[in-house]
Amino acid sequence: MLRKSIVMMALAAAFTMNVSAVQIEVPKWQPPVPGVDASIPANAYENYSHINKKAIQEAEIFSAKVQKNVETPKIAIEKVFKEKTGLAQAVKLGEFSESTVILLHEGKHNIRLSVPNISLRGDTVDSKSSDGPLFVVRGYTSILMVGPPHAKEFSKHMHNEGVYTYPGLENASWQILKAKTHMMYTEFTPKNTNTTYGITYLGGGDVKEPYQDKIAEVVMSNYIIPSIEPLSGLDNYSHVKHWDNFSYRIPKKAKLVSEALEDNKYEVRTYEDVGVKIRVLRFRIDPNIVDKSLAKKQIFSFLNKYGDLEAPTQYATVWNNGIPGFLIDRYKPNGESYLRHFIKDSEYYYSYRIDYDESKSPYKHKQLRDMVEYAGFDNAESLRKEPQWRISDSHKKKLDADSIFNPWYMKWIEILTQ
Template identity: 35%
Template sequence: MKLKSTLLGLAIALAFTMPIDAAQYTVPEGQPPVPGADASIPDNAYQNYRYGEALNANASAIILARKHIYEMLDKQVEENKRSIEEAERWKKAHDKSMDISSHESTVILLHEGEHRAKMTVPIVVTRSFYKEAHKKNEVSSFAAESSVVAGLVSSSESFVDDAAYKSAKQKGAFNYPGITKGYWSITDTYSSENTPLMMAAVTFDKQPNHNYMAILGHKNHPITDKIERTMANFVIPSLQPIDDVDRTSDAVTWGNVTYRLPKGMQLQSEMKEGPHAEGRVYVGPDMRLVVTRGPIQRKDHPMVAYPKRVFKDLIYRSSKLLLQNVPIQSAMVLNNGIPTYIMDQYNPGKLSRILHLIQDDEYSYVMVLTYKDDKAKYNHLKLRNMMEYLDFKNAKELRSKTEKNKEISKKDI
């Protein structure tokens, strides 16, 4: 959805200079402007998982990792354990893999009962935590990396009545299309730590009786400019209800996993290769979806296994699953707290592809949607919304396994 508006008091001054699709906000009379709002950033910037060329990982860690890999490969060449050609191929593969992973984002989806919304945040998630509070009819999904924590909370109760919002020294209200009510707040410390948090509570036009809150914090970071800029220009614009997925797609269950099939597509064939590998092929007007599953090859935590699969199976082996010479956007996707990995090769006006890697406790799945942009029944963003959306029959069991060793501490949230 388009989120166009202008900062209170600046509307006239900016009317002739601001980008048409700038991510800006109107605020009620007497309210402060939304901190961090930047008129030069488009309101749909979140739609590109890479957020332009923003680096969503620790730059120094990437440099050190690259140096270590290069030194290791060069040493192997010197010891005749690897050819020069093979070493160069590994270097190129590692460079491409690190570029993809260091620019990836995290997508958080909630879709249980009346909890139906999503958000996107530019962090490379390494830990996750999902929580239910039945008394409040509330669910929350959190993601974190070394210095950042982000989350989406859904509740039938108003967050404006929450003690955290009431006690915040910096807070205000905002408006823009698609949202009936919007509030923001910033706290300098959280849980007695120097962890500034910015929160945005919203009520969608399409869900007038429900409330959502996006949370973003930087641990041990005394300056809040970065979280303000990220929240105002990327996270808040990305907040959206996901009720439309039922209108544009059908739910298809295969074993433990339920995925979405764009309406208009039909099952063309089923295939089986050996006792364990099998697949399904769906076709529709200028669209083709192939879903395959096989035994899990790597027992690592999914957030570790996905990057390994990307490197070894797709990048290093130059897999035909990826379109050649088409940019790759990637994101870790948390469907009700369960991590999967999506790669988006959007090629405007041309052949495009979305690839989704999925792993439960029994199978490893690969979903590949290939379509002709501008000719398929649905546009790129609607197709990606369908591809992101997954259900798991044993969701609670999967969450308990994935969170066991990588759980966010209570202080993080």
């Protein structure tokens, strides 16, 4: 089983194969940007799998425990785990390999970035500037804050700072706090814009933590900074469609081929393009049923439905203007691939599905993925007023009752927004 897990890691690593490495340049006499590793491919952020040896061990233990408990299955999920050997381990590895993607496109904002962390909670907080809100995402051992420049008060306590250059960015600088808590801040202006952004990333770097085993400066320098890009490129090949409050993108050449009601429940719009089939569907939320947009629910449903447990599959919570959706990305170069995105507002669940074959399609994998990530809502500002939790109610209650988890998080938000 361990050997198969290692094979899965090797397959996932294939996503990042690229001859170019991370090249963060600094002017003469400036300190080097901490954490930069030239052995890491410049497109490593496109690999949304993040599994270490500890995660593999935990997945194998979980799988063994499940198999023991389902020898005499009593409920439906136990029957599924019993019938499908390997499903339990694949589901757990899927949970460990989650990542986070941030999209901002309100007002003059127009940016995307990613980080290899799980998302447990997201908050929208007021910035001290007039340049819009700050978006904060909480993981188990990490905090990511994105928006207008911030952390001015806390910058007085930084241990080091400098400037750097990176393709697509101007006026880029960094600051770092390297103590018991590692924290790094970067500020930059994307080329050909007048909008300046600030990103703070805090991560402890616990090597035993399967969700995040790299310290803040490594994640910032090798994953976050290389992933920063404007969303304007989407306009070259796709345009926005609306379904009441819901907005999504489709390729400009895609044709609407049908609108239908399926199973007296699902409203479905179907589009087609060369080598691409798109289904956008919605159905009403049932408050008596567990939230179908949560990561664990989506990972289990996908792997149970499609099988192929050792194919490299990527999972990401996508925060679009502060509203979370969950994305599943199974990419097979020059083969049949899938993209699945699931999101909700106060009334409906929305599912955006693409089946495609890159060898037959005029669009590359990353183009289609970037397009799918854009799915969101026109009234995001009103939807995000409350904290956006990405875990089940029972898990949330445990964390709410924890004397450290939320107080620690809220204290950092208070400090960083000064």
